[in-house]
Amino acid sequence: MITNTTRTRQGLVAACTIAVALSGFAPKKDTIMGLRTAYAQQTVEDPDALIKDLEQTSPYGTEKDGMHSDTVDKLVKLGPPVVPKLIEALKNEKTKRWVVRALGDIKDPRALIPLTEMLDSADKDMRTIASAAIVDIAKADPKNPDIAKAVHMMIGMLGDDSKQESTIQELGEIGAPTVAPLIGALGNKDPKVRKGAAAALGKTGDVWAVRGLVERLDDENEDVWEEALGSLGTIAKANPGNPEVVKAIGLLIKKFKNDEKRESAIQELVEIGAPAVTPLIEALKDKNPKVREGAVKSLGEIKDARALPALRRISRSDPNEKVGNAADDSIKKIEAELNSSS
16 A cells, blocks of 8 residues: 555655656666665655554554554654644544554653543543553653643542443552552542552552551441452562551551451451461460450461461460460461361
8 A cells, every 4th residue: 555655755766766867867777776765764754644644554453454553663753743743643533543552652741641531432442552551651751740640530430330440450550650649549439439549559569558558448338448458468468578568467456456346357467468477476465365366366367387386375375265265276277277288
């Protein structure tokens, strides 16, 4: 297929050839080919012509993708100066898929807001392409102020069931720039937004999210609580010795004192798993028998062999019969786990 840019090159080369012929000079074949190559290489790509070429080629996802890719590569080489034209071209249904790809490759922050607006599209493929471009741009310039605007727009989409899952993934991939806005969104009135924010924070893996996630463990909405718990466990396991994680575990252990919250606290610590073992062993020394009982039960559910010596001590000498019996049960669970894995 002959494109607009191809015609431009052909015209220049033809003009060169005609001029040489009219001069009466008869150059060698190699000389003519050299002139043609030189003119072709010196031709400046016209962004308008390149964008127009995208209209003339086949739709995205067909066997002629290679032609699109070549045109996109040429647009990308033109760099930031072509960005305003590409943003304008997003309005064209025939070209926008490829324009989005070009904007993602150029990584100019000016494209962030227009691309984020495209995430509201009902076209799932379009959303996927736009989100990939947004992630590329955000990672290239994480401190750009337009990223915060884009993130806030995306957080607003967490309340939409049809877009929540993909938006969570996108926010997680952007990473650090999303953490502060997402922590703020944990207090949103809409439980769907709170749930999505908790899930996205887990995807970021950022320890600064731990404190906000712990607060959501008392959320009145069960879906929010479960999502916050899952994310807290993911971050804690990835950062077992981090001070924020240690503080979070300490806060959960304190909940053992509350009869209404003890069982949920046990479940929360079990989700955190191995990073909670050492603080729980330390909690076995607490003066409050409710705290010791909660710690004993948590260790039995985590099933970490490191807890066995301390649990045996509690079984033999704890003054509270209920705590001692719970220790016996936990010891049996851990030993059964060890026997099954040996």
